[in-house]
Amino acid sequence: MEDFIGFFTHLTPIQKVLWITACLTFFWLLEGAKPLFGGAYKKWSHAGKNLIFLGFTMIINLVMGALTAGMFAWGDSENFGLLKMVEWPWWLELLITVMWIDLIAQYTVHYFLHKVKWMWKFHMVHHSDTMVDATTGTRHHPGDYLIREVLALAATVALGAPFAYYMFYRMSSVLFTYFSHANIRLPDWLDKSLSLVFITPNVHKFHHHFERPWTDTNFGNIFSFWDRIFGTLVYDDPKKVKYGLDVLDDATAGDVKYQLKLPFNDSIKTDY
Numbered sequence: 001m002e003d004f005i006g007f008f009t010h011l012t013p014i015q016k017v018l019w020i021t022a023c024l025t026f027f028w029l030l031e032g033a034k035p036l037f038g039g040a041y042k043k044w045s046h047a048g049k050n051l052i053f054l055g056f057t058m059i060i061n062l063v064m065g066a067l068t069a070g071m072f073a074w075g076d077s078e079n080f081g082l083l084k085m086v087e088w089p090w091w092l093e094l095l096i097t098v099m100w101i102d103l104i105a106q107y108t109v110h111y112f113l114h115k116v117k118w119m120w121k122f123h124m125v126h127h128s129d130t131m132v133d134a135t136t137g138t139r140h141h142p143g144d145y146l147i148r149e150v151l152a153l154a155a156t157v158a159l160g161a162p163f164a165y166y167m168f169y170r171m172s173s174v175l176f177t178y179f180s181h182a183n184i185r186l187p188d189w190l191d192k193s194l195s196l197v198f199i200t201p202n203v204h205k206f207h208h209h210f211e212r213p214w215t216d217t218n219f220g221n222i223f224s225f226w227d228r229i230f231g232t233l234v235y236d237d238p239k240k241v242k243y244g245l246d247v248l249d250d251a252t253a254g255d256v257k258y259q260l261k262l263p264f265n266d267s268i269k270t271d272y
Contacts, residue, residue, distance in 0.1 A: 008164035008171075016171075017058075023175050027134040027182040036185040036201065036238060037131075047135045049254050053125075054138035057145050064149055071153055072163045081160015094168065097161040099223065101169045105152035106221035111232075114216050119147065120270055121263040127215065128262070130244040130253045132208045137177040143263060176222045180204035195235060199224050205238040211246040 075081055083093055113123040125141040156166045180199045191202045199220045207218040217234040220226045227233035244250050252258045
């Protein structure tokens, strides 16, 4: 237990970058060997543009570092948070932490990113990708990512979870993000079995369909049972999915400057 707490408490920036790089590289190579969709596209060029957004994400993480440290220090000094009121086994508190952050900062926030117009304009950047693969998991407008990070931090502090549990969630989220976006073909029996609990590649592909109602389904990041509980789960033949957004020109998908300005472009109409 002490080793676990110590490891995740003292993760260095290099270790975090190595974990991101390892997860992304693994699924990016795997999808090349066993793709779900085999259509030709400029894989390296596509990755390069999506990784620009990862650069913005890393900058935000650096800026958020001081806020994160301050919030956890305040929570500890004030003995603030629900978990500080009970004494449960560490593994149970860790599981509750992961489920809580996934519900509040991923499923719930993701739902509102689709339902609140100004939030959706930021989130459209992620959905505008016309060839979803592992690197799409890095494609988030800085405003979109900042919303998620602030609320994830707030949810964790409100729960009273240790910093190590928060970091464990962050590292787990990285793995599942690249896994669910990867253009990989899993055996149907495996994908269906895993999807009873987790968000799998087939499950998440429907979320990236170019039009509603499928766009507004499968909001989970790690766990699929939130979608099952709240009636937002769709599972069908992923070959029916067409990527992109029906309100955007597909030609703009690779234009990074256009995508960064997209949330402030009043000419783009939405249904929200």
